[in-house]
Amino acid sequence: DAGVIQSPRHEVTEMGQEVTLRCKPISGHDYLFWYRQTMMRGLELLIYFNNNVPIDDSGMPEDRFSAKMPNASFSTLKIQPSEPRDSAVYFCASRPGAEYNSPLHFGNGTRLTVT
Amino acid sequence: AQSVTQLDSQVPVFEEAPVELRCNYSSSVSVYLFWYVQYPNQGLQLLLKYLSGSTLVKGINGFEAEFNKSQTSFHLRKPSVHISDTAEYFCAVTVSGGSYIPTFGRGTSLIVHP
Numbered sequence: 001d002a003g004v005i006q007s008p009r010h011e012v013t014e015m016g017q018e019v020t021l022r023c024k025p026i027s028g029h030d031y032l033f034w035y036r037q038t039m040m041r042g043l044e045l046l047i048y049f050n051n052n053v054p055i056d057d058s059g060m061p062e063d064r065f066s067a068k069m070p071n072a073s074f075s076t077l078k079i080q081p082s083e084p085r086d087s088a089v090y091f092c093a094s095r096p097g098a099e100y101n102s103p104l105h106f107g108n109g110t111r112l113t114v115t
Numbered sequence: 116a117q118s119v120t121q122l123d124s125q126v127p128v129f130e131e132a133p134v135e136l137r138c139n140y141s142s143s144v145s146v147y148l149f150w151y152v153q154y155p156n157q158g159l160q161l162l163l164k165y166l167s168g169s170t171l172v173k174g175i176n177g178f179e180a181e182f183n184k185s186q187t188s189f190h191l192r193k194p195s196v197h198i199s200d201t202a203e204y205f206c207a208v209t210v211s212g213g214s215y216i217p218t219f220g221r222g223t224s225l226i227v228h229p
Contacts (some may be wrong), residue, residue, distance in 0.1 A: 043223040106158030
């Protein structure tokens, strides 16, 4: 079990550029979550998927953010255009099912810096 | 809707001293409680969880937590900390029903000094 894999680990980009973050969940996990972590806001849930279908995207800050899950083993979070206030650590997490006793398994995150 | 409050943003402590990290929650229905730990430059990983049964839960690395329903608390404790316990600790709650999406607290930074 390789765990949840995120890429890249670090991303530095200029304001206005498009940024794509990638995530490979643990095989067999039905749920996938995207979180954003900042000092000001802590850990925020952006969106989550169940069986590749987006269930709740109410945490997505604005239309510049979009997320897709084309298949069970891959998801992307895209920011277009990026702004300095998007600088944060973005985490992907997966979970095996809807059972309450299933913890989330987190990736190591992508640290995004927008200059 | 449920919420989680971690009262201390930072807890400094000396090595081999005991520590308690506080967590309070609010919910009108049954809850399930978790503590996660985040080491520097890593994602969160599960430390322990309370689902039902005994209110004292033991986790990895010598940590334990006690569920107190009357006080709506789930404080994390360790009798003797090590330098390697320096990390960010997150309390999380899910409620019965629905898809059990956890709500996380703001986190407590545990800093262990030699």
